Amino acid sequence: MERRALVKNLFVLGMTASLPLKTLFARQHSAPLNVKRPFHRFQLGELELTTITDGHLVIAPVQPAFAPNAAAAEVEGLLKASFRSTKEIDLSMNILAIRKGKQVILVDSGAGYSFGSGCGWLPQSLSDAGISPEEVTDIILSHAHTDHSGGLIKKDGSLVFPNAQIYLSAVEHRFWMSDHPDFSKAKFDNKDQLNHIIAETKKIFTTVKDRLKLFDHPTELFGCIRLELAAGHTPGHTLVHVFSGSEEIVHIADLMHSDVLLFPHPEWGFYGDTDFTAAAATRKKVLQVLAEKKAKVFAYHLPWPGIGHVRKQDKGFEWIPETYSFPA
Numbered sequence: 001m002e003r004r005a006l007v008k009n010l011f012v013l014g015m016t017a018s019l020p021l022k023t024l025f026a027r028q029h030s031a032p033l034n035v036k037r038p039f040h041r042f043q044l045g046e047l048e049l050t051t052i053t054d055g056h057l058v059i060a061p062v063q064p065a066f067a068p069n070a071a072a073a074e075v076e077g078l079l080k081a082s083f084r085s086t087k088e089i090d091l092s093m094n095i096l097a098i099r100k101g102k103q104v105i106l107v108d109s110g111a112g113y114s115f116g117s118g119c120g121w122l123p124q125s126l127s128d129a130g131i132s133p134e135e136v137t138d139i140i141l142s143h144a145h146t147d148h149s150g151g152l153i154k155k156d157g158s159l160v161f162p163n164a165q166i167y168l169s170a171v172e173h174r175f176w177m178s179d180h181p182d183f184s185k186a187k188f189d190n191k192d193q194l195n196h197i198i199a200e201t202k203k204i205f206t207t208v209k210d211r212l213k214l215f216d217h218p219t220e221l222f223g224c225i226r227l228e229l230a231a232g233h234t235p236g237h238t239l240v241h242v243f244s245g246s247e248e249i250v251h252i253a254d255l256m257h258s259d260v261l262l263f264p265h266p267e268w269g270f271y272g273d274t275d276f277t278a279a280a281a282t283r284k285k286v287l288q289v290l291a292e293k294k295a296k297v298f299a300y301h302l303p304w305p306g307i308g309h310v311r312k313q314d315k316g317f318e319w320i321p322e323t324y325s326f327p328a
């Protein structure tokens with residue numbers, strides 16, 4: 001498979017072990033053996049929240065995965081102005097764990113075994129943060145893409161989190177389990193790879209079907225979580241509001257894949273969006289609300305630990321990451 005085709009696999013973030021990914025992932029950092037991975041723990045009202053890393057995914061080249069219709073000079077200019085690589089975008093994989101009494105709730109499950117050694121670190125990272133897979137009671141999936149759901153099952157088909165219930169949007173489930181999920185509004189159009197991704201997603205959700213609890217938007221869970229539809233990236237793409245008392249953090253999942261490009265230009269878009277135009281409109285609308293509310297935000301793919309605020313800037317927005325005086 002030529003490099004361009006390999007790179008295209010990344011765009012929908014749903015490739016699997018049967019694709020020749022080793023060359024693509026060769027330059028990624030593997031999970032170091034016997035090295036404890038840091039986590040970031042903080043309090044939200046009565047809740048203990050922890051950011052845990054599942055690793056990372058490199059997307060290269062930047063265009064056309066990002067900003068397929070924008071001028072190359074403008075895209076490069078923005079990256080250079082932020083002292084970033086113009087060759088690639090390195091996506092974090094931030095998992096949010098919420099402890100409420102004896103309940104441990106995860107938002108998303110990471111990529112699992114099929115994306116190479118650069119990610120799929122969640123079980124080890126969780127244990128480094130003092131959480132065992134058996135302790136996890138609930139997993140809320142922001143959407144079905146396998147970089148978020150692949151970590152539910154092991155290679156042999158057994159469950160990674162044996163005691164967890166799994167929550168997924170009913171709309172999302174219906175889309176992926178239908179005979180012909182509609183990708184006609186996506187920029188990504190490799191039919192073979194799409195069919196492969198659909199088959200892998202179906203496999204995951206068939207394997208976990210006894211644990212699945214499908215929800216409609218909007219809904220509340222456990223007295224600390226509110227689920228809101230933000231369709232576009234996928235039909236059931238969900239924002240996960242976590243709250244306690246007067247405090248709230250909004251997990252925006254895959255609304256944003258780049259802090260440098262998509263805040264100033266939400267309309268530039270991302271190839272992995274199932275409906276490219278709807279995703280851009282949703283991105284803009286949600287960023288506007290987050291900026292107005294001065295909301296604390298958590299993002300799956302933004303730089304570690306994925307926590308910050310959105311500020312209005314010129315015609316677009318900017319990402320203000322939270323800073324910390326020491327690692328903890």
Ligand SMILES: [Zn+2]
Pocket residue numbers: 013145147148254300301
């Ligand atoms: Zn993703």
